[in-house]
Structures are given as C-alpha cells and as structure tokens.
Amino acid sequence: MSAEDVLVELRDVRKYFPVKRGIVFDRVIGQVRAVDGVSFSIRRGETFGLVGESGCGKSTIGRLLLKLDEPTSGQIRFAGRDIAGFDAAETLAFRRRVQAVFQDPYSSLNPRMTVEEIVGEPLLVHSIEASRAGRLQRVRQLLSVCGLPARSVDSYPHEMSGGQRQRVGIARALALRPDFIVCDEAVSALDVSIQAQIVRLLQELRSEFGLTYLFIGHDLSVVRHICRRVAVMYLGRIAEIADSDILFDEGCHPYTQALLASVPVPDPEIEHRRAHQMIRGEIPSPMNPPSGCVFHPRCPLADESCRRSVPELRKAGEEHDVACPKVGPADISPAWLTDKAKADAVPGGPGRS
Amino acid sequence: MPDGVIRAVNDVSFHVERGEVVAIVGESGSGKSVTALAILRLVSEPLGRIIAGAVRLDGQDLLRLDHEAMRRVRGHRIGMVFQEPMTSLNPVLSIGRQLTEAMQTHLGLSPGAAHARAVELLQLVGIAEPERRLKQYPHHLSGGMRQRAMIAMALSCKPELIIADEPTTALDVTIQAQILHLMQDLCRRLDVALIIITHNLGVVARYADRVNVMYAGRIVERGSASDLYRAPSHPYTIGLLNSVPRLDRPRDIPMEPIPGSPPDPLALPSGCAFRPRCKLAMSHCAEAAPPLRSVATAHESACFELHRLQAMVPA
Numbered sequence: 001m002s003a004e005d006v007l008v009e010l011r012d013v014r015k016y017f018p019v020k021r022g023i024v025f026d027r028v029i030g031q032v033r034a035v036d037g038v039s040f041s042i043r044r045g046e047t048f049g050l051v052g053e054s055g056c057g058k059s060t061i062g063r064l065l066l067k068l069d070e071p072t073s074g075q076i077r078f079a080g081r082d083i084a085g086f087d088a089a090e091t092l093a094f095r096r097r098v099q100a101v102f103q104d105p106y107s108s109l110n111p112r113m114t115v116e117e118i119v120g121e122p123l124l125v126h127s128i129e130a131s132r133a134g135r136l137q138r139v140r141q142l143l144s145v146c147g148l149p150a151r152s153v154d155s156y157p158h159e160m161s162g163g164q165r166q167r168v169g170i171a172r173a174l175a176l177r178p179d180f181i182v183c184d185e186a187v188s189a190l191d192v193s194i195q196a197q198i199v200r201l202l203q204e205l206r207s208e209f210g211l212t213y214l215f216i217g218h219d220l221s222v223v224r225h226i227c228r229r230v231a232v233m234y235l236g237r238i239a240e241i242a243d244s245d246i247l248f249d250e251g252c253h254p255y256t257q258a259l260l261a262s263v264p265v266p267d268p269e270i271e272h273r274r275a276h277q278m279i280r281g282e283i284p285s286p287m288n289p290p291s292g293c294v295f296h297p298r299c300p301l302a303d304e305s306c307r308r309s310v311p312e313l314r315k316a317g318e319e320h321d322v323a324c325p326k327v328g329p330a331d332i333s334p335a336w337l338t339d340k341a342k343a344d345a346v347p348g349g350p351g352r353s
Numbered sequence: 354m355p356d357g358v359i360r361a362v363n364d365v366s367f368h369v370e371r372g373e374v375v376a377i378v379g380e381s382g383s384g385k386s387v388t389a390l391a392i393l394r395l396v397s398e399p400l401g402r403i404i405a406g407a408v409r410l411d412g413q414d415l416l417r418l419d420h421e422a423m424r425r426v427r428g429h430r431i432g433m434v435f436q437e438p439m440t441s442l443n444p445v446l447s448i449g450r451q452l453t454e455a456m457q458t459h460l461g462l463s464p465g466a467a468h469a470r471a472v473e474l475l476q477l478v479g480i481a482e483p484e485r486r487l488k489q490y491p492h493h494l495s496g497g498m499r500q501r502a503m504i505a506m507a508l509s510c511k512p513e514l515i516i517a518d519e520p521t522t523a524l525d526v527t528i529q530a531q532i533l534h535l536m537q538d539l540c541r542r543l544d545v546a547l548i549i550i551t552h553n554l555g556v557v558a559r560y561a562d563r564v565n566v567m568y569a570g571r572i573v574e575r576g577s578a579s580d581l582y583r584a585p586s587h588p589y590t591i592g593l594l595n596s597v598p599r600l601d602r603p604r605d606i607p608m609e610p611i612p613g614s615p616p617d618p619l620a621l622p623s624g625c626a627f628r629p630r631c632k633l634a635m636s637h638c639a640e641a642a643p644p645l646r647s648v649a650t651a652h653e654s655a656c657f658e659l660h661r662l663q664a665m666v667p668a
Contacts, residue, residue: 053525053526053527053528054525161614163614164614191380191381191552191615192380192552192554192593192596192597193380193592193593193596193610193611193614193615194610194614195596196595196596196597196598196608196609196610196611197610197611197612199598199608199610200607200608200610218525218526220526220600221555221597221598221599221600222598224598224600224602224603224604225598225602225604225608226598226604227604228604244604245603245604248600258527259526259527260600261530262526262527262529262530263526263530263555263600264530264553264555264556264558264559264560265555265558265559265599265600265601266554266555266557266558266582266594266597266599267558267582267599267601268558268559268578268579268582268583269579269582269583270558270601271555271558271559272579276530276534276559278530278531278534279527279530279531282495282497282498282528283525283527
C-alpha cells in the first residue's frame with residue numbers, strides 16, 4: 001500500500017484516562033487503559049470497521065481521530081501529517097475535512113434548532129455561506145441528497161422519526177464536504193427496516209462524494225455488510241485485522257471466533273445445525289486488565305505463556321493480521337458456522353458451555 | 354383530555370405451551386411490549402385499558418381475577434425478565450433480599466429455606482460465589498450478572514410461564530449468547546413456557562420454536578420458526594428478512610430496505626396498516642384489516658394479496 005493511498009494512520013496510539021478518588025483533594029488511584037498500543041491505517045475511499053464489545057476502546061479511537069481527545073502517546077496522522085502538530089488554522093481546516101455521525105441523533109441534535117439551523121450551522125461557523133439565502137439553498141440540497149423532503153427545513157428534531165433525525169445528522173456531517181466521517185454506532189439505535197435504509201444511504205454517499213468512513217459498531221452483521229476492512233478490538237488492543245470477507249469467513253483469533261459464534265443468523269436451519277459454542281466469563285475491567293494477552297482468562301487456547309507475554313500482531317495471510325501466537329494460517333478453522341459434529345471433533349476448539 | 358386513542362394491541366391471539374419458546378417479533382411501536390404488559394395486566398389504568406379479550410393461564414382467565422389474585426399470579430406463576438436489569442432491580446435492596454422476599458411471600462418459605470433456595474438458584478443461573486453475591490447490591494454486579502440475577506428471580510417461585518422482554522438487548526454480544534442460552538436451557542429443563550419479545554430476527558431463529566410477527570399492533574404472520582423463515586408469507590416479514598444484514602453473507606449482497614417508516618400509532622392507515630409501505634398493496638387493502646388466514650399447516654398470514662405474494666416468491 002503506497003503512502004498516497006493512506007488517509008488516516010494510527011501509530012502505536014495509547015489513551016489512558018486517570019481514575020480519581022476523593023472530592024476536595026482528589027488523587028489519581030489508577031488509570032483506565034482505554035486504548036493500549038493500537039496501529040492501523042485507513043485508505044482513501046474505504047470503509048474501515050472497528051468492532052468490539054463495551055470498553056474495548058473503539059469509541060475512544062473515534063474521539064481521538066476527531067481530535068476531541070489527545071492521545072497519551074503515539075501518533076495519529078491525517079493525509080500524511082500528525083494531527084497533534086496542527087496550529088489553530090490547520091485545526092480548523094482539519095475539522096472541515098473530518099466529521100462525525102453519532103448513535104443517538106436525538107441527543108446529538110440541538111432540540112431548539114430547526115433542521116435549517118442544524119444543517120446550516122457548519123456553513124456559518126466555517127464562513128462558507130455568509131448569506132441566509134445561500135445557506136438555505138445548500139441545506140435544501142443536502143437534505144435532498146440525504147432523502148429528506150425540502151419542507152423539513154422548518155422542522156424541529158422532535159417532530160421527526162429516528163431515521164429522519166439520523167438523516168439530518170448525516171446531512172450536517174456532509175455540509176462541509178468532508179473527506180472522512182467517523183460513524184460511531186450510527187445505525188445502532190434504529191429499527192431494522194430503517195437501519196437498512198440508512199446503511200444504504202451511507203454507502204451511496206460514499207461512492208458519490210468519495211468519502212472515507214471509520215464505521216464503529218457492535219453489530220457484526222452490519223459491519224460485515226458495510227466495511228471493506230475490519231479490526232476486532234478487545235480491551236484496548238487489536239485482536240485481529242483483515243479484509244472483511246476474510247475476517248468473517250476465516251477470522252482465527254479465539255476472540256473473533258467467540259464473537260462470531262455469539263451472533264445468531266436469521267435462519268433457523270443454519271442455527272439448528274450450528275454448534276453454539278459459548279465463550280465463558282465476562283469482559284474484565286480495563287482499569288485492571290489481565291497480564292500478557294488480555295483475552296487469556298476467557299480463551300480456550302490459553303496456556304502459561306499467554307499469561308506472560310503480550311502477543312504482537314503478525315501476518316496470517318494477505319490483508320490479514322492476528323495477535324495470537326496459538327493460531328495461524330496453517331490451522332485456520334472457520335469453525336463458527338460449522339456443523340455440531342465437526343466442531344465437536346476439533347480438539348481444543350472454542351470452549352463449549 | 355387525551356389527544357386520541359392508541360390501539361397499541363389489536364386482536365392479538367396466541368398460545369404458548371410448557372417447555373416451549375414462543376417469540377414475538379416487531380419493531381418499535383409494533384405493540385410487542387404492550388402485549389406482554391397486557392398478559393401481566395400491567396397496562397396502567399386509567400391511561401391504558403384492556404378493552405376486550407381473555408388471557409388464559411392453564412385455563413384460568415387472568416382478566417377476571419381481582420387485584421389481589423393477580424398479584425399472586427405475577428412473580429409466582431408468571432416470571433418476568435426485562436431489558437434493563439438495573440431499572441427492574443431495586444438499587445437499595447441486596448440481591449439476597451430481593452430474591453428471597455418473593456419466595457417467602459409466594460411459596461411461604463422460612464427465611465432460612467428461602468436463603469438456601471436463593472443460593473441454589475444463583476448456582477443454577479451460573480453465578481459464582483452465590484453466598485457473597487446475595488449480600489451485594491445490584492450496582493456491584495455487571496450487566497450480564499444482573500440479568501442472571503433477574504432470571505434467578507423470575508424462576509424463584511417455580512413459574513409456569515416466563516415473559517422476557519428484550520432480555521439481552523442491553524448486553525454485549527458474547528454475554529447475550531450466554532444469557533439466551535441459559536434461559537432456553539432452563540425453561541426446557543424446568544418445563545416452563547417462555548415468551549421472548551425481541552426485534553432481533555437472529556435471536557428468534559436461534560431460540561424460538563414458534564414466532565408471531567407484529568406490525569402496528571397486530572399479528573401479521575405466525576408459524577413455526579422454520580416455516581416462517583423458509584417461506585415467509587407476509588410482505589412485512591419478507592421486507593424485514595431482506596433488511597437484515599447477515600453475518601453469513603458476503604458484503605456484496607445488497608440489503609433491500611422497506612421504504613417509508615412505521616405508521617404513527619395515533620393515525621394508523623385504514624385497512625392493512627402495512628399498506629403504505631407495501632409493494633403489493635391494492636385499493637381493497639385500504640378497506641379492511643386483513644384477517645390471519647392459513648397458508649400451510651400451523652402457518653398463518655394476514656394479507657389479502659397472498660396469492661400474488663406466493664406467485665412471486667417460490668416457496
């Protein structure tokens with residue numbers, strides 16, 4: 001991959017949040033390692049997925065990329081430059097090029113503003129359209145691109161449905177013609193039939209405007225559908241990163257396998273055949289992560305060495321890196337969809353309940 | 354003065370047998386949760402009323418019971434598990450107190466016997482160190498743990514039926530699978546009927562024996578899970594199945610969203626409520642709500658244009 005192709009790059013990024021106790025004389029009693037040494041890059045025009053369960057650090061990465069938080073260490077590069085080194089003017093320009101769409105459009109849209117004001121605000125703040133008439137025209141265009149009728153300019157968020165509000169959030173994100181949009185659980189709060197509409201809208205906008213997305217989500221089926229490449233995170237670290245079809249068919253990290261096995265497929269025939277391998281235990285606190293490989297207490301393959309050393313990401317194939325020394329290209333077993341009989345025959349396969 | 358009447362649940366009939374898992378699927382506002390509340394007679398008067406119908410538990414009509422008798426049914430013969438365990442557990446009472454209270458009331462157990470059963474129940478739902486957990490408060494427990502405690506509570510008085518309303522929606526995927534597996538397993542072993550209310554078609558496919566699909570307060574299709582997924586026979590069910598991305602399909606298979614959005618329950622369209630979003634809608638669909646009609650053995654659909662639908666989708 002040439003440097004030209006890369007739009008966003010994370011190099012060994014860490015973000016620790018201090019944990020404080022006490023009211024008047026608060027003191028730091030520990031730290032939450034929300035993101036602990038993460039590196040990946042996102043190519044221009046692709047949709048990059050970040051999946052994982054609560055506390056895995058996926059949303060923190062989104063905030064770091066939006067420059068809403070500073071990393072504790074490591075570097076985030078956008079279009080070849082370290083975003084920490086931007087001066088005020090450069091930061092403003094960066095904020096034009098990078099936008100966000102969040103989960104709950106109800107809490108991310110100001111309830112006292114009309115749709116015209118919400119979508120037009122970025123144009124005003126960045127002095128792109130000074131006249132109200134000009135802004136109104138742009139807002140109408142943006143709404144129509146996002147599948148909303150022009151008359152919704154006078155509506156308030158509470159008058160709209162969840163899907164319409166998310167369309168407003170997307171129109172606002174598009175207002176400044178950004179290059180890169182962070183979609184943090186952007187479709188998670190929506191009903192199934194509406195979710196599909198918004199996913200399709202995001203896909204159409206990407207090809208029409210040449211956008212690059214970071215798509216943060218917990219619904220693996222949606223992520224598989226929309227993303228070109230996907231990273232699986234667990235407790236602040238990347239467990240596996242691959243082309244999306246490779247990850248979902250041949251993902252070999254024990255955590256990836258556990259995640260995939262947990263997701264039911266809407267087809268009873270497959271479900272009745274499928275071995276339901278349950279992963280044991282719960283997600284540990286990121287304040288006190290396990291030693292060595294953070295997944296070892298729940299891992300069916302773990303042994304003494306996993307307690308001691310932190311596994312590095314290594315190549316498992318073309319467009320496929322995995323952070324587990326126990327699995328590799330040789331023994332890739334797409335076990336998550338296999339028959340019960342076959343899965344039972346695999347010695348030491350993911351833990352059964 | 355009320356602004357209008359919402360018919361949240363309209364003409365809904367279904368049954369559940371012991372040891373069986375029945376799912377009610379639908380999107381927000383479809384009436385699936387109100388159906389559950391109606392079974393428990395928890396639709397709060399005077400705001401909400403059950404205006405007609407019967408809810409029979411083992412032959413007895415719950416709608417005819419007085420409040421005292423109904424109170425004995427809830428929590429005793431019918432157990433409940435809700436979406437957010439943090440809001441259904443009392444934050445100022447220990448887990449042990451909440452678990453034993455119902456058993457002392459409904460089963461007439463002594464405090465000692467209730468405690469012993471509480472320990473057993475926590476073991477049953479897979480909570481380690483039950484003695485210590487019983488002394489703890491809900492906020493000490495993780496989300497998954499709290500939901501396990503809720504399941505223990507729902508099972509505590511040996512119910513005949515458990516109603517689980519989006520029991521795992523607030524939980525992480527790996528924990529979701531653990532909890533659902535546990536519920537299914539326990540209900541089978543203890544011969545308890547289970548109603549799962551969910552929006553997740555994958556969960557239904559994995560755990561339900563039979564399915565009721567709800568739209569705008571009515572059941573639009575029902576049947577065994579395998580029939581319903583193999584030969585969906587209502588335009589809404591087909592639309593839903595085409596809208597869900599599937600983990601077992603590569604990314605280039607496009608989703609086909611249902612156009613439009615669910616109707617405002619205060620202003621339901623006349624006739625079939627799905628009509629404005631339906632590709633097959635004809636003028637007569639506006640005249641009356643289609644009744645459930647048999648498509649195959651134990652498989653019913655409420656659509657006037659069923660013959661055209663069947664011509665389109667090879668069964």
